[in-house]
Amino acid sequence: MRQFTVKVPATSANIGPGFDVVGLSLSLHLILKVSVPPANEQAFVAPAITYSGEGADEVPLDAYKNLTTRVALYVLRCNGVRSFPSGLKLHAHNEIPFGRGLGSSGAAVIAGVILGNELGQFNLSKERLLDFALMVERHPDNVTAALIGGFVGSYLRELDEADTLAASVPLSEVLPEYPPDAGEDWGLNPPPPPSGIGHYVRFGWSEPIKAIAIIPRFELSTAKAREVLPSMYTRKDLVFNLQRLAVLTTALAQNPPDPDLIYEAMKDRIHQPYRKTLIPGLPEVTSCITPTTHPGLLGICLSGAGPTILALATTNFEKIAEDARQIFRIKGIEVDWKVLTIAGGSQVE
Protein backbone atom coordinates (compact mmCIF):
# COMPACT_ATOMS: atom_id res chain seq x y z
CA MET A 1 0.00 0.00 0.00
CA ARG A 2 1.42 3.42 -1.00
CA GLN A 3 0.33 6.28 1.26
CA PHE A 4 0.93 10.02 1.08
CA THR A 5 -0.49 13.31 2.31
CA VAL A 6 -1.03 16.47 0.24
CA LYS A 7 -1.31 19.79 2.12
CA VAL A 8 -2.39 22.95 0.29
CA PRO A 9 -2.86 26.40 1.89
CA ALA A 10 -5.70 28.89 1.59
CA THR A 11 -4.93 32.10 -0.29
CA SER A 12 -6.02 35.70 -0.35
CA ALA A 13 -5.78 37.14 -3.86
CA ASN A 14 -5.50 40.76 -5.04
CA ILE A 15 -4.50 42.41 -1.67
CA GLY A 16 -6.28 45.53 -2.95
CA PRO A 17 -4.75 46.77 -6.22
CA GLY A 18 -3.25 43.49 -7.51
CA PHE A 19 -6.37 42.12 -9.20
CA ASP A 20 -5.54 38.75 -10.85
CA VAL A 21 -1.83 39.39 -10.13
CA VAL A 22 -0.86 38.84 -6.47
CA GLY A 23 -1.78 36.25 -3.86
CA LEU A 24 -0.83 35.44 -0.29
CA SER A 25 -0.87 31.93 1.19
CA LEU A 26 -2.58 31.67 4.59
CA SER A 27 -2.52 29.21 7.48
CA LEU A 28 -5.74 27.30 6.72
CA HIS A 29 -5.29 24.09 4.77
CA LEU A 30 -6.88 21.49 2.56
CA ILE A 31 -5.29 18.17 3.50
CA LEU A 32 -5.65 14.97 1.45
CA LYS A 33 -4.69 11.61 2.92
CA VAL A 34 -4.28 9.15 0.08
CA SER A 35 -3.88 5.33 0.02
CA VAL A 36 -3.11 3.44 -3.18
CA PRO A 37 -3.30 -0.37 -2.99
CA PRO A 38 -0.81 -2.44 -5.01
CA ALA A 39 -1.93 -3.07 -8.61
CA ASN A 40 -3.75 -6.38 -9.18
CA GLU A 41 -5.58 -8.15 -11.97
CA GLN A 42 -9.04 -7.97 -10.38
CA ALA A 43 -11.98 -5.82 -11.60
CA PHE A 44 -11.60 -2.02 -11.33
CA VAL A 45 -12.68 -0.64 -7.93
CA ALA A 46 -13.78 3.04 -8.11
CA PRO A 47 -12.12 5.58 -5.78
CA ALA A 48 -13.63 5.94 -2.30
CA ILE A 49 -13.68 9.54 -1.05
CA THR A 50 -14.45 10.71 2.48
CA TYR A 51 -14.47 14.35 3.52
CA SER A 52 -14.52 16.35 6.75
CA GLY A 53 -14.44 20.02 7.70
CA GLU A 54 -15.58 22.99 5.62
CA GLY A 55 -17.95 22.12 2.78
CA ALA A 56 -18.42 18.52 3.99
CA ASP A 57 -22.19 18.78 3.55
CA GLU A 58 -22.04 20.01 -0.07
CA VAL A 59 -18.93 18.57 -1.71
CA PRO A 60 -19.50 15.68 -4.17
CA LEU A 61 -17.92 12.41 -3.04
CA ASP A 62 -18.08 10.91 -6.51
CA ALA A 63 -14.53 11.03 -7.93
CA TYR A 64 -15.89 11.92 -11.38
CA LYS A 65 -17.73 14.98 -9.98
CA ASN A 66 -15.42 16.20 -7.20
CA LEU A 67 -13.22 19.11 -8.34
CA THR A 68 -9.98 17.77 -6.83
CA THR A 69 -10.28 14.26 -8.26
CA ARG A 70 -11.51 15.54 -11.66
CA VAL A 71 -8.38 17.69 -11.87
CA ALA A 72 -6.25 14.68 -10.85
CA LEU A 73 -7.88 12.62 -13.64
CA TYR A 74 -7.15 15.45 -16.11
CA VAL A 75 -3.43 15.30 -15.19
CA LEU A 76 -3.43 11.48 -15.36
CA ARG A 77 -5.14 11.37 -18.77
CA CYS A 78 -2.93 14.09 -20.26
CA ASN A 79 0.05 11.98 -19.25
CA GLY A 80 -1.20 8.72 -20.76
CA VAL A 81 -2.84 7.13 -17.69
CA ARG A 82 -6.51 6.44 -18.44
CA SER A 83 -7.96 5.97 -14.97
CA PHE A 84 -7.46 6.30 -11.23
CA PRO A 85 -5.61 3.36 -9.68
CA SER A 86 -8.09 0.67 -8.71
CA GLY A 87 -9.11 0.80 -5.04
CA LEU A 88 -7.81 4.35 -4.44
CA LYS A 89 -8.86 5.74 -1.03
CA LEU A 90 -8.83 9.45 -0.28
CA HIS A 91 -9.78 11.40 2.84
CA ALA A 92 -9.97 15.20 2.50
CA HIS A 93 -9.97 17.42 5.57
CA ASN A 94 -10.72 21.02 4.67
CA GLU A 95 -10.23 24.15 6.79
CA ILE A 96 -10.91 26.61 3.92
CA PRO A 97 -14.50 27.89 3.79
CA PHE A 98 -16.17 27.66 0.38
CA GLY A 99 -17.02 30.74 -1.67
CA ARG A 100 -15.60 33.30 0.77
CA GLY A 101 -12.61 34.67 -1.14
CA LEU A 102 -10.03 32.50 0.61
CA GLY A 103 -9.09 30.44 -2.42
CA SER A 104 -10.97 27.20 -1.66
CA SER A 105 -11.32 26.35 -5.36
CA GLY A 106 -7.69 27.28 -6.08
CA ALA A 107 -6.60 24.96 -3.25
CA ALA A 108 -8.85 22.17 -4.56
CA VAL A 109 -7.33 22.58 -8.05
CA ILE A 110 -3.73 22.57 -6.76
CA ALA A 111 -4.52 19.54 -4.57
CA GLY A 112 -5.90 17.82 -7.68
CA VAL A 113 -2.88 18.62 -9.83
CA ILE A 114 -0.51 17.34 -7.12
CA LEU A 115 -2.70 14.26 -6.57
CA GLY A 116 -2.60 13.42 -10.30
CA ASN A 117 1.17 13.89 -10.39
CA GLU A 118 1.67 11.64 -7.35
CA LEU A 119 -0.75 8.93 -8.50
CA GLY A 120 0.90 8.77 -11.92
CA GLN A 121 4.42 9.20 -10.40
CA PHE A 122 5.14 11.65 -13.23
CA ASN A 123 7.58 13.82 -11.28
CA LEU A 124 6.32 16.98 -13.02
CA SER A 125 8.04 20.29 -12.21
CA LYS A 126 6.24 23.04 -10.28
CA GLU A 127 6.06 25.03 -13.53
CA ARG A 128 4.31 22.14 -15.30
CA LEU A 129 1.91 21.62 -12.38
CA LEU A 130 1.04 25.31 -12.70
CA ASP A 131 0.25 24.85 -16.43
CA PHE A 132 -2.35 22.23 -15.54
CA ALA A 133 -3.80 24.36 -12.73
CA LEU A 134 -4.08 27.37 -15.05
CA MET A 135 -6.14 25.41 -17.56
CA VAL A 136 -8.74 24.99 -14.82
CA GLU A 137 -8.53 28.18 -12.71
CA ARG A 138 -7.66 30.72 -15.40
CA HIS A 139 -6.48 33.59 -13.19
CA PRO A 140 -3.04 32.84 -11.72
CA ASP A 141 -3.12 34.67 -8.37
CA ASN A 142 -4.66 32.01 -6.06
CA VAL A 143 -3.23 28.86 -7.65
CA THR A 144 0.31 30.24 -7.86
CA ALA A 145 0.34 31.40 -4.23
CA ALA A 146 -1.18 28.07 -3.11
CA LEU A 147 1.50 26.10 -4.96
CA ILE A 148 4.54 28.26 -4.16
CA GLY A 149 3.57 29.79 -0.81
CA GLY A 150 4.15 33.28 0.59
CA PHE A 151 3.39 36.59 -1.12
CA VAL A 152 3.56 35.87 -4.85
CA GLY A 153 3.11 37.89 -8.05
CA SER A 154 2.36 36.18 -11.35
CA TYR A 155 1.55 36.79 -14.99
CA LEU A 156 0.34 34.67 -17.87
CA ARG A 157 2.73 34.46 -20.84
CA GLU A 158 1.42 35.79 -24.14
CA LEU A 159 0.86 32.59 -26.06
CA ASP A 160 1.62 32.10 -29.75
CA GLU A 161 -1.21 31.13 -32.09
CA ALA A 162 -0.93 27.36 -31.64
CA ASP A 163 -0.61 27.63 -27.86
CA THR A 164 -3.50 30.10 -27.69
CA LEU A 165 -5.63 27.54 -29.46
CA ALA A 166 -4.47 24.77 -27.11
CA ALA A 167 -5.12 26.95 -24.06
CA SER A 168 -8.57 28.02 -25.25
CA VAL A 169 -10.05 24.57 -24.72
CA PRO A 170 -13.31 25.09 -22.79
CA LEU A 171 -13.33 23.98 -19.17
CA SER A 172 -15.95 21.35 -19.97
CA GLU A 173 -13.39 19.62 -22.22
CA VAL A 174 -10.56 19.94 -19.71
CA LEU A 175 -12.76 18.54 -16.96
CA PRO A 176 -15.49 16.47 -18.57
CA GLU A 177 -17.96 15.00 -16.08
CA TYR A 178 -17.08 11.36 -16.63
CA PRO A 179 -20.06 9.10 -16.06
CA PRO A 180 -19.82 7.41 -12.63
CA ASP A 181 -19.80 3.99 -14.24
CA ALA A 182 -16.92 5.05 -16.50
CA GLY A 183 -14.75 2.18 -15.34
CA GLU A 184 -11.34 2.06 -16.86
CA ASP A 185 -11.96 3.29 -20.36
CA TRP A 186 -14.17 6.18 -21.35
CA GLY A 187 -13.87 9.04 -23.78
CA LEU A 188 -10.89 10.72 -25.39
CA ASN A 189 -7.90 12.01 -23.45
CA PRO A 190 -8.01 15.83 -23.05
CA PRO A 191 -5.33 17.86 -24.88
CA PRO A 192 -2.32 18.65 -22.62
CA PRO A 193 -1.83 22.32 -21.72
CA PRO A 194 0.83 24.40 -23.48
CA SER A 195 4.10 24.67 -21.52
CA GLY A 196 5.11 27.70 -19.48
CA ILE A 197 1.73 29.45 -19.25
CA GLY A 198 2.31 31.02 -15.84
CA HIS A 199 5.37 32.87 -14.48
CA TYR A 200 5.82 34.09 -10.93
CA VAL A 201 8.06 35.75 -8.39
CA ARG A 202 7.95 35.50 -4.60
CA PHE A 203 8.11 38.84 -2.80
CA GLY A 204 9.48 39.38 0.69
CA TRP A 205 7.12 39.49 3.65
CA SER A 206 7.76 41.39 6.87
CA GLU A 207 7.58 38.80 9.65
CA PRO A 208 5.42 40.76 12.17
CA ILE A 209 2.56 41.22 9.67
CA LYS A 210 -0.41 38.92 10.31
CA ALA A 211 -3.64 38.59 8.34
CA ILE A 212 -7.04 38.99 9.98
CA ALA A 213 -9.69 37.26 7.88
CA ILE A 214 -13.15 38.69 8.65
CA ILE A 215 -15.44 36.10 7.09
CA PRO A 216 -19.13 36.90 6.46
CA ARG A 217 -21.48 33.96 6.94
CA PHE A 218 -22.59 33.85 3.32
CA GLU A 219 -21.04 32.47 0.14
CA LEU A 220 -20.31 34.49 -2.98
CA SER A 221 -19.08 32.50 -5.96
CA THR A 222 -16.02 33.92 -7.68
CA ALA A 223 -17.79 33.56 -11.04
CA LYS A 224 -20.66 35.79 -9.84
CA ALA A 225 -18.24 38.35 -8.37
CA ARG A 226 -16.39 38.51 -11.72
CA GLU A 227 -19.59 39.05 -13.69
CA VAL A 228 -20.13 42.49 -12.11
CA LEU A 229 -16.74 43.78 -13.30
CA PRO A 230 -16.52 46.03 -16.37
CA SER A 231 -14.44 45.01 -19.39
CA MET A 232 -12.95 48.52 -19.86
CA TYR A 233 -11.28 50.87 -17.37
CA THR A 234 -10.15 54.48 -17.54
CA ARG A 235 -6.43 55.26 -17.71
CA LYS A 236 -6.84 57.16 -14.41
CA ASP A 237 -8.11 54.06 -12.58
CA LEU A 238 -5.44 51.78 -14.10
CA VAL A 239 -2.67 54.17 -13.11
CA PHE A 240 -4.19 54.46 -9.62
CA ASN A 241 -3.85 50.67 -9.16
CA LEU A 242 -0.45 50.30 -10.86
CA GLN A 243 1.09 53.00 -8.67
CA ARG A 244 -0.19 51.36 -5.52
CA LEU A 245 0.73 47.80 -6.50
CA ALA A 246 4.31 48.82 -7.33
CA VAL A 247 4.70 50.31 -3.85
CA LEU A 248 2.81 47.54 -2.03
CA THR A 249 4.97 44.62 -3.19
CA THR A 250 8.03 46.15 -1.51
CA ALA A 251 6.27 47.96 1.37
CA LEU A 252 4.98 44.66 2.79
CA ALA A 253 8.56 43.37 3.03
CA GLN A 254 9.91 46.34 5.00
CA ASN A 255 10.63 46.06 8.69
CA PRO A 256 9.05 47.83 10.49
CA PRO A 257 6.16 48.10 8.01
CA ASP A 258 4.91 51.65 7.36
CA PRO A 259 1.12 51.93 7.93
CA ASP A 260 0.79 55.25 6.08
CA LEU A 261 2.39 53.80 2.96
CA ILE A 262 0.59 50.46 3.10
CA TYR A 263 -2.93 51.69 3.93
CA GLU A 264 -3.03 53.87 0.83
CA ALA A 265 -1.22 51.22 -1.28
CA MET A 266 -3.97 48.67 -0.51
CA LYS A 267 -6.69 50.79 -2.12
CA ASP A 268 -8.22 49.63 -5.39
CA ARG A 269 -10.34 50.97 -8.24
CA ILE A 270 -10.47 47.88 -10.48
CA HIS A 271 -12.68 45.42 -8.61
CA GLN A 272 -13.76 46.49 -5.12
CA PRO A 273 -15.95 49.45 -6.19
CA TYR A 274 -17.99 47.12 -8.42
CA ARG A 275 -18.24 44.31 -5.88
CA LYS A 276 -19.71 46.47 -3.14
CA THR A 277 -23.18 45.79 -4.57
CA LEU A 278 -22.70 42.11 -3.66
CA ILE A 279 -21.12 42.73 -0.25
CA PRO A 280 -23.12 45.14 1.92
CA GLY A 281 -20.77 46.90 4.37
CA LEU A 282 -17.64 46.59 2.19
CA PRO A 283 -17.03 50.35 1.63
CA GLU A 284 -17.83 51.15 5.27
CA VAL A 285 -15.44 48.52 6.69
CA THR A 286 -12.56 49.49 4.40
CA SER A 287 -12.98 53.23 5.04
CA CYS A 288 -13.86 53.33 8.78
CA ILE A 289 -11.05 51.06 10.01
CA THR A 290 -7.77 52.91 9.48
CA PRO A 291 -4.29 53.04 11.04
CA THR A 292 -5.41 56.21 12.88
CA THR A 293 -8.57 54.72 14.41
CA HIS A 294 -6.91 51.30 14.93
CA PRO A 295 -3.17 51.50 15.67
CA GLY A 296 -1.46 48.31 14.49
CA LEU A 297 -3.55 48.16 11.29
CA LEU A 298 -1.54 48.42 8.08
CA GLY A 299 -4.18 48.05 5.38
CA ILE A 300 -7.60 46.57 4.66
CA CYS A 301 -9.16 45.18 1.48
CA LEU A 302 -11.46 42.58 0.01
CA SER A 303 -9.94 39.09 0.11
CA GLY A 304 -10.06 37.60 -3.40
CA ALA A 305 -13.52 38.01 -4.88
CA GLY A 306 -15.01 38.34 -1.37
CA PRO A 307 -17.00 38.45 0.76
CA THR A 308 -14.12 38.05 3.28
CA ILE A 309 -12.28 41.19 4.35
CA LEU A 310 -8.51 40.93 4.78
CA ALA A 311 -6.91 43.26 7.32
CA LEU A 312 -3.11 43.23 7.58
CA ALA A 313 -1.88 44.25 11.03
CA THR A 314 0.95 43.85 13.52
CA THR A 315 -1.14 44.23 16.75
CA ASN A 316 -4.69 45.03 17.95
CA PHE A 317 -6.19 42.10 16.02
CA GLU A 318 -9.26 41.62 18.22
CA LYS A 319 -10.29 45.30 18.20
CA ILE A 320 -9.93 45.50 14.40
CA ALA A 321 -12.00 42.35 13.89
CA GLU A 322 -14.70 43.19 16.45
CA ASP A 323 -15.18 46.69 15.03
CA ALA A 324 -15.51 45.21 11.53
CA ARG A 325 -18.07 42.78 13.00
CA GLN A 326 -20.12 45.72 14.35
CA ILE A 327 -20.13 47.46 10.95
CA PHE A 328 -21.29 44.28 9.19
CA ARG A 329 -23.92 43.69 11.90
CA ILE A 330 -25.54 47.06 11.12
CA LYS A 331 -25.95 45.74 7.55
CA GLY A 332 -27.52 42.54 8.88
CA ILE A 333 -24.45 40.36 8.24
CA GLU A 334 -22.84 38.10 10.84
CA VAL A 335 -19.13 37.29 10.54
CA ASP A 336 -16.51 34.98 11.98
CA TRP A 337 -12.89 36.06 12.18
CA LYS A 338 -9.49 34.42 12.41
CA VAL A 339 -5.94 35.71 12.81
CA LEU A 340 -3.81 33.87 10.25
CA THR A 341 -0.11 33.70 9.49
CA ILE A 342 1.55 33.49 6.10
CA ALA A 343 1.80 29.81 5.14
CA GLY A 344 4.40 27.88 3.15
CA GLY A 345 3.53 26.39 -0.24
CA SER A 346 1.92 23.05 -1.02
CA GLN A 347 3.60 19.94 0.33
CA VAL A 348 3.55 16.20 -0.24
CA GLU A 349 4.66 13.90 2.56
Ligand SMILES: Nc1ncnc2c1ncn2[C@@H]1O[C@H](COP(=O)(O)OP(=O)(O)O)[C@@H](O)[C@H]1O
Ligand atom coordinates in the same frame (compact mmCIF):
# COMPACT_ATOMS: atom_id res chain seq x y z
N1 LIG B 1 -11.96 21.02 -1.21
C1 LIG B 1 -12.80 21.10 -2.24
N2 LIG B 1 -13.18 19.98 -2.87
C2 LIG B 1 -14.03 20.05 -3.90
N3 LIG B 1 -14.57 21.18 -4.39
C3 LIG B 1 -14.20 22.33 -3.81
C4 LIG B 1 -13.30 22.35 -2.71
N4 LIG B 1 -13.12 23.63 -2.34
C5 LIG B 1 -13.89 24.38 -3.18
N5 LIG B 1 -14.53 23.61 -4.05
C6 LIG B 1 -15.46 24.08 -5.09
O1 LIG B 1 -15.19 25.45 -5.36
C7 LIG B 1 -16.36 26.25 -5.07
C8 LIG B 1 -15.95 27.59 -4.50
O2 LIG B 1 -15.15 28.26 -5.44
P1 LIG B 1 -15.17 29.81 -5.63
O3 LIG B 1 -16.53 30.29 -5.99
O4 LIG B 1 -14.06 30.13 -6.59
O5 LIG B 1 -14.85 30.40 -4.19
P2 LIG B 1 -13.48 30.53 -3.36
O6 LIG B 1 -13.33 31.98 -3.16
O7 LIG B 1 -13.73 29.81 -2.07
O8 LIG B 1 -12.39 29.90 -4.17
C9 LIG B 1 -17.14 25.43 -4.08
O9 LIG B 1 -18.52 25.76 -4.09
C10 LIG B 1 -16.89 24.01 -4.58
O10 LIG B 1 -17.71 23.73 -5.69
Ligand SMILES: N[C@@H](CCOP(=O)(O)O)C(=O)O
Ligand atom coordinates in the same frame (compact mmCIF):
# COMPACT_ATOMS: atom_id res chain seq x y z
N1 LIG C 1 -8.44 37.67 -8.81
C1 LIG C 1 -9.60 36.85 -8.53
C2 LIG C 1 -9.38 36.13 -7.23
C3 LIG C 1 -10.51 35.24 -6.81
O1 LIG C 1 -10.18 34.69 -5.55
P1 LIG C 1 -11.20 33.76 -4.73
O2 LIG C 1 -10.45 33.37 -3.50
O3 LIG C 1 -12.40 34.60 -4.44
O4 LIG C 1 -11.52 32.59 -5.61
C4 LIG C 1 -10.83 37.76 -8.44
O5 LIG C 1 -10.75 38.76 -7.75
O6 LIG C 1 -11.84 37.44 -9.10
